[in-house]
Amino acid sequence: MRVSALGSGVVSWMLHDSRRTAVRRKQAAALLRAQRQGVEINIVPRRTEDMPAVIERAVAALRARRRVPFDRPSDFALITPDQLISQFRAITGGISGAMVFVAL
Secondary structure, eight states: OHHHHHHHHHHHHHHHHHHHHHHHHHHHHHHHHHHHHOOOOOOOOSSGGGHHHHHHHHHHHHHHHTTOOTTSOOSSOOOOHHHHHHHHHHHHHHHHHHHHHHHO
16 A cells, blocks of 8 residues: 555656656757747737728837937838738749740
8 A cells, every 4th residue: 555655646746747857858859949949929900990000009118128218220120911912022022023034
């Protein structure tokens, strides 16, 4: 009886320890990925009219979090859906122009 209780305690301790090391490995991997690639924060306003105010608040929060002085430029990028759409249109326009050029 005593051996089985001791055995189950050891097994549960080992399982708990292996879970803890797995979590530590995941946290370390996430930290390494953030250092190499950066961090992506997605912010979605409830209404599209609130987009400029949300952008201002996000910039202010990021500048405060990263301790960027007021007189310095931001050391982060903020990409809005409008910018993504314009980039996509520019790329597809270039590809379609190249296709027309090749077809002639």
